[in-house]
Amino acid sequence: MAIRNIIQVGDSVLRKKCFEVEAFDEKLHKILDDMKDTLVKAEGMGLACPQIGLLKRAFIIIYKDRLYEFINPVIVSASGKQKDDEACLSVKGKCGEVERPQKVTVTAFDRNGKSFTLKASGLFARCVCHENDHLDGILYIDKAVNVRECGN
Numbered sequence: 001m002a003i004r005n006i007i008q009v010g011d012s013v014l015r016k017k018c019f020e021v022e023a024f025d026e027k028l029h030k031i032l033d034d035m036k037d038t039l040v041k042a043e044g045m046g047l048a049c050p051q052i053g054l055l056k057r058a059f060i061i062i063y064k065d066r067l068y069e070f071i072n073p074v075i076v077s078a079s080g081k082q083k084d085d086e087a088c089l090s091v092k093g094k095c096g097e098v099e100r101p102q103k104v105t106v107t108a109f110d111r112n113g114k115s116f117t118l119k120a121s122g123l124f125a126r127c128v129c130h131e132n133d134h135l136d137g138i139l140y141i142d143k144a145v146n147v148r149e150c151g152n
């Protein structure tokens with residue numbers, strides 16, 4: 001396991017559309033394990049593959065002390081609205097207010113290629129949407145209002 005460098009805004013890798021994961025192998029497991037170490041060290045909530053320079057459709061979230069891994073995720077439904085501040089490990093020191101769905105249902109695969117469906121609401125739903133956007137080259141600052149210095 002290893003800590004990876006978190007790529008910062010301005011690097012074009014953060015603006016690319018990621019490719020579907022096809023091999024649920026040891027190499028993928030190593031990437032996911034490294035992402036977890038990197039996220040824990042950075043004290044973040046979520047981390048997507050392009051943030052460590054890999055154009056793969058995968059992200060991880062740590063929510064309420066539990067690790068969630070999403071491979072080839074698809075948000076299949078969304079409802080309601082919420083508005084709150086967001087930050088991103090690739091946009092250091094800033095935050096901004098973003099409108100997101102209150103609830104989402106996401107389908108994805110786990111690290112072994114098994115599909116699952118997950119319902120998330122509130123902060124967890126916000127995080128799923130934020131990380132999923134990374135896979136399409138979208139950053140929260142593209143959607144935020146009142147982006148400002150926040151000291152994270």
Ligand code: CO
Pocket residue numbers: 087088089090130131134
């Ligand atoms: Co982010």
